[in-house]
Each structure stands twice: as structure tokens, then as C-alpha cells.
Amino acid sequence: MEHHHGQTERHQGWKTSRSTDLIFRGITAACAGLVLVVMAGIFVSLVWNSLPSIRHSGISFLFSKAWDPVSNEFGALSSIYGTLMSTAIAMLLAVPLSMVIALFLVELAPPKISYVVGSAIELLAAVPSIIYGMWGLFVFAPFMADNVQPLLSKYLGWLPLFQGPEMGIGMMTAGIILALMILPFVSTVMRDVFAMVPDVMKEAGYGMGATTWEVTKDVTIRYGIQGMIGACLLGLGRAIGETMAVTFVIGNSSDIFISLFEAGNSIASRLANEFAEASDPMYMSALMELGLVLFLMTFGLQVVTQLWLKRVKRKMGGDLL
Structure with a gap:
């Protein structure tokens, strides 16, 4: 009798545990599905509101730099160029610096220094983007105009990238501000x-006679390559869609220049500058199409990066990842 009673209790416990697992699985699946639903909803909304502009401009919208709301001429080329250029500058500066900071904090710095410096870097992530923008406009842009740009123009002025007016604001300033903004996110994730x-x-590497650099290069970085790419993706997502900080310092020009000293615009900065004043339906639709382009750019970069990550994992070996 007691044996039968024990079996009944175990059976009930098994049923309860199974029911809990099913509920947990359902909740997690619903949360994951909600993300897909939200993304699909954003995409459908952007496409629907962009239809008038798509019918009006067609594919030429992507290859024209004209932007004249009075005559209903709209083109996304200058905004796409500004977005990609400012993001590229930010990533080229922030990723190597973040990697060096993370390696220093984990491999070389004493625990107390690592804690203090790591906490200070994490605090940078809490600074609002508009503060970066105001600091960039009133402090960093004058510094660039008075010191950095004249120096670059003097020694590297023979390159088209470093020619042009030394105003302080422009593509280079926007890229550096973006690099400062994404550095806390990238370096913190890489450190972890x-x-x-x-x-x-x-320890196995050191035991075989490897130096600190060799262990860092062949063990630490190889083992953490997937997480490092994830950190870079996090920074890329922050940089490519940043609005207020870029709006303050990029200059808001619809022309395309090779020089990094020249003013430009990004998709996010154009939306921030002009969305409130877009009263004409076609004007509004063109801005929505810009938003759609930014959405597709971000999605495309994610897909390309994931494919590249799979290739890296196959090349380096799954045992280290």
C-alpha cells in the first residue's frame, strides 16, 4: 500500500514538473515570437508608409543625392553615404581601442585598477547621447578646428580625405563622437x-613556454572571437542608428564629399532634423522610406556578419569557440 502511495506521489510530481516545463517553454517561445512580430510590424509599417515615395521615385531614390521638398525631389544617397562613413570611422577607432582596453583590464591590470577603470568605462555608457552631442558641438568641434584639423591638413593635406574647410564639424568629428559613444559597450562586452x-x-599555454602576447593572441582571442564579434555588432547597431549626437556635429549637408572635414548627413540625423516639419504627404513618405532604408541596412549588416561568423568558426575550429 505504501509502495503504491509512493508511486502515486512520484507520478503526480512528474506530471507537475512536466506541466511546469511546458508552461516555461510556452512563455519563452511566446517572448521569442514577440520579437519577430514586433520586427515584422515595424517593417510592414515602414513599407506601407513609404509606398507613395517608392511609386514616385522608384529605385532612383537610392542613387540620387537630390533633396528638395519644395519640388518633391528626394534621394537617399548622401544620407546613406554619411551613415556608412561615420559608422566606419567609429568602428575603425572604437574596436581596436576597446580590444586593447579589455585585454589590459583582464590580462595585465591589477584587480583594484581593473575594477576602477572598468567601472569608469561602464559609467560612460550611461551618459545620454544628447550630452555627447552638446559636448561635441561646444567643446570637441572647436578643439578639432583649432588643433587636430590644421595638424592633419599640414602633414596629410595631400590626401583628399584631409582637405577642405577646417570648421570642426563634419564627418570626422561625427565619427569620433560615435567612437566615444560605442567604446563603453564594446569594451565592456569584450572584457567579460x-x-x-x-x-x-x-595556464597550459604558459606551461608550454608561450609569452603573454602569444597566450593572448592564440588562446584568449581565439577562444573569445565569437563574443568579440557580438560586441562589435552591439557597437555597430548603436553607431549606425545614433541620432542626436551625430545631428549636432555632422553639419547637415546633402552633398557628398571625399574629405572628412566636410559636412554631411546621416539617415538618422536627417530624420531628426526634418521629421517634425514634414507636412506634405510625399515629404513624410520620403522620410519614412529613409527609415526603411536604415532598417534594411541594419538587417543586411547583421546577416552578412552572421555568415562571416560561421565562416570564422569553421576556419578556427569549434573546439575553441
């Missing part, structure tokens, strides 16, 4: 990734 590398793997 490097900290998760098993000590036994590094």
Missing part, C-alpha cells in the same frame, strides 16, 4: 568575454 576564458587553457 575575455574574463570567461578558462584559466586552465591559459
Whole structure:
């Protein structure tokens, strides 16, 4: 009798546990599905509101730099160029610097210094973007105009990238401000990734006579490559869609210049500058199509990066990832 009673209790416990698992699985699946629904809703909304502009301009919208709301001439080329250029500058500056900072904090710095510096970097992530923009306009842009741009023009002025008016605002300033904004996110994630590398793997490297640099290069970085790429994606997503900080310092020009000293515009800055004053339906639709282009650019970059990540994992070996 007691044996039968024990079996009944175990059976009920198993049923309860199974029901809990099913509920948990359903909740997690619903949350994951909600993300897809929201993304699909954003995409459909952007496409629907962009239809008048798509019918009006067609594919030429992507290859024209004209932007004249009075005559209903709209083109996204200058905004796409500004978005990609400012983001590229930010990533070229922020990613190597973030990697060096993360490696220093994990591999070289004493624990107390690592804690203090790491906390200070994390605090930078809490600074609102509009503060970066105001600081960039009133402090950093004059510094660029008075010191950095004249120096670059003097020694590298023979390159088209460093020719043009030394105003302080422009593509270079916007890229540097973006780099400062994404650096806390990228470096913090990279630091956590490097900290998760098993000590036994590094100790094995040291035991075989490897130097600190060799262990860092061949063990730490190889083991954490997937997390490093994730950190770069996080920074890329922040940089490519940043609005207020870029709006303050990029200059809002519809022309395309090779020089980094010249003013430009990004998709996000154009939307921030002009969305409130867009009263004409076609004008509004063109801005919505700009938003659609930004959405598709971000999605495309994510897809390309994931494909590249799979290639890296196959090349470096799944045992280190």
C-alpha cells in the first residue's frame, strides 16, 4: 500500500514538473515570437508608409543625392553615404581601442585598477547621447578646428580625405563622437568575454613556454572571437542608428564629399532634423522610406556578419569557440 502511495506521489510530481516545463517553454517561445512580430510590424509599417515615395521615385531614390521638398525631389544617397562613413570611422577607432582596453583590464591590470577603470568605462555608457552631442558641438568641434584639423591638413593635406574647410564639424568629428559613444559597450562586452576564458587553457599555454602576447593572441582571442564579434555588432547597431549626437556635429549637408572635414548627413540625423516639419504627404513618405532604408541596412549588416561568423568558426575550429 505504501509502495503504491509512493508511486502515486512520484507520478503526480512528474506530471507537475512536466506541466511546469511546458508552461516555461510556452512563455519563452511566446517572448521569442514577440520579437519577430514586433520586427515584422515595424517593417510592414515602414513599407506601407513609404509606398507613395517608392511609386514616385522608384529605385532612383537610392542613387540620387537630390533633396528638395519644395519640388518633391528626394534621394537617399548622401544620407546613406554619411551613415556608412561615420559608422566606419567609429568602428575603425572604437574596436581596436576597446580590444586593447579589455585585454589590459583582464590580462595585465591589477584587480583594484581593473575594477576602477572598468567601472569608469561602464559609467560612460550611461551618459545620454544628447550630452555627447552638446559636448561635441561646444567643446570637441572647436578643439578639432583649432588643433587636430590644421595638424592633419599640414602633414596629410595631400590626401583628399584631409582637405577642405577646417570648421570642426563634419564627418570626422561625427565619427569620433560615435567612437566615444560605442567604446563603453564594446569594451565592456569584450572584457567579460575575455574574463570567461578558462584559466586552465591559459595556464597550459604558459606551461608550454608561450609569452603573454602569444597566450593572448592564440588562446584568449581565439577562444573569445565569437563574443568579440557580438560586441562589435552591439557597437555597430548603436553607431549606425545614433541620432542626436551625430545631428549636432555632422553639419547637415546633402552633398557628398571625399574629405572628412566636410559636412554631411546621416539617415538618422536627417530624420531628426526634418521629421517634425514634414507636412506634405510625399515629404513624410520620403522620410519614412529613409527609415526603411536604415532598417534594411541594419538587417543586411547583421546577416552578412552572421555568415562571416560561421565562416570564422569553421576556419578556427569549434573546439575553441
